[in-house]
Amino acid sequence: MKKTLLLTTISLMSLISFSQKKTTTSAVINFDAATPLDSLPKAVNKTVVAALNLTNGEVAFEASVKNFSFSNPMMQDHFNGENWMNSEKFPKATFKGNIKNLDKINFTKAGKYIATIEGELNIKGNVKPVSTTAQINVVGKSIATSAKFIISLADYGIELPKIAAGKVSENPSIKVTAKF
Amino acid sequence: MKKKIIIISGLLLLVIIGITYYLFSMKFDDMNDVKSDYDISAVNLMKEFQTNDSLANKRYADKILTVNGLVTDVETADSIINIKMADEQSGSYIIFSFQKNEEELLKDIIAGDTILVKGSCSGAIYSDILSAYSIAFKRCILLNNKK
Numbered sequence: 001m002k003k004t005l006l007l008t009t010i011s012l013m014s015l016i017s018f019s020q021k022k023t024t025t026s027a028v029i030n031f032d033a034a035t036p037l038d039s040l041p042k043a044v045n046k047t048v049v050a051a052l053n054l055t056n057g058e059v060a061f062e063a064s065v066k067n068f069s070f071s072n073p074m075m076q077d078h079f080n081g082e083n084w085m086n087s088e089k090f091p092k093a094t095f096k097g098n099i100k101n102l103d104k105i106n107f108t109k110a111g112k113y114i115a116t117i118e119g120e121l122n123i124k125g126n127v128k129p130v131s132t133t134a135q136i137n138v139v140g141k142s143i144a145t146s147a148k149f150i151i152s153l154a155d156y157g158i159e160l161p162k163i164a165a166g167k168v169s170e171n172p173s174i175k176v177t178a179k180f
Numbered sequence: 181m182k183k184k185i186i187i188i189s190g191l192l193l194l195v196i197i198g199i200t201y202y203l204f205s206m207k208f209d210d211m212n213d214v215k216s217d218y219d220i221s222a223v224n225l226m227k228e229f230q231t232n233d234s235l236a237n238k239r240y241a242d243k244i245l246t247v248n249g250l251v252t253d254v255e256t257a258d259s260i261i262n263i264k265m266a267d268e269q270s271g272s273y274i275i276f277s278f279q280k281n282e283e284e285l286l287k288d289i290i291a292g293d294t295i296l297v298k299g300s301c302s303g304a305i306y307s308d309i310l311s312a313y314s315i316a317f318k319r320c321i322l323l324n325n326k327k
Binding site: 023051 | 262308
C-alpha cells in the first residue's frame, strides 16, 4: 500500500514538473532594420520575458519596448516616438503562439529540432498572425531556442517618413533567442 | 546676385550635411561618465512601481538610476549576463542588462551579494506571463569595485 502511494506520488510529481511551463526573464530580441544605405537601425533587448510549455507547445514572449538599446541616441528616440513604437502608450510588444509539430520534438532527448510556430504578434496595439520556424537545441536539461520573424512595418501602423526611405528597412527582422 | 544664392545654398547644404553627420554618428555616453538622476534601493524602487506604476514610470523611465540591492539571480545566456533583484513575495523584479565590457566584473557576482548598479531605467511593464512587474534597465555598469 505504502509502496503504491509512494510510486503514485513520484509519478505525479514527475508529471507536474514535466507539465510545468518553462520561463526566462533573459530572452534576447535583436531588432534589425538596417539597409545597405544605413547600418545603424539595429537594437537589442536582453530582458525579454519568454515562456515555453513543454506539454502543449504554447510559446510566448513579452518585450519592454523602452528596453531596446540602440547605439545611436537619436534612433532610440525615434524608435520610441509616436510615429514608430509609441512606447509611452504601448509599453510592451508581445507574441503568443503554438508549436504546430510538437510530436516531432522531444524535449527530454538531446538533439536539434526544427519547430513550426504559428501565432499572433502584438506591436503598437496591432495584432497580426505570423508564422516562422524555430531552432530548438536540447542539451541535458537546457533548451535553447531561436526564431526569426520578418515583419512589415505597415502591418503595425508604423509609417516611415520620406526622409527615412532607403535608410530604414520596411521589413525589419526580429530575432528571438531564449534559453530555458 | 546669382553668385550669392549659390554660395548661400552651398553653405546651407554643408551645415545640413554637418548636422546630419553629427546626429548619425552620435553614441550613448559610457555609463561611467553619466551622472545618476536618482539613488534608490531595489526594495523601495519595486514598492514605488507596485503602489503606482504610472507615477513611477513617469518619474523613472529614461532616467539614470543607481540602485543598491540584494542579487537574487544571475541569468546567463550565451555571452549575456543579466542580474536580477526580485521580491520573492510578489514575484516582481528588477532586471539589469549591461553595457559592453562589464562581463569580466559580473562573472564573480552570485545570488546573495549586495551590489550597486548604475544604468538607464526603462520603466516597468506588467508581465502577463509571470503575473508580476518587470522593471528593466539597459546599459548598466557595476559600481562595487569602482567607488
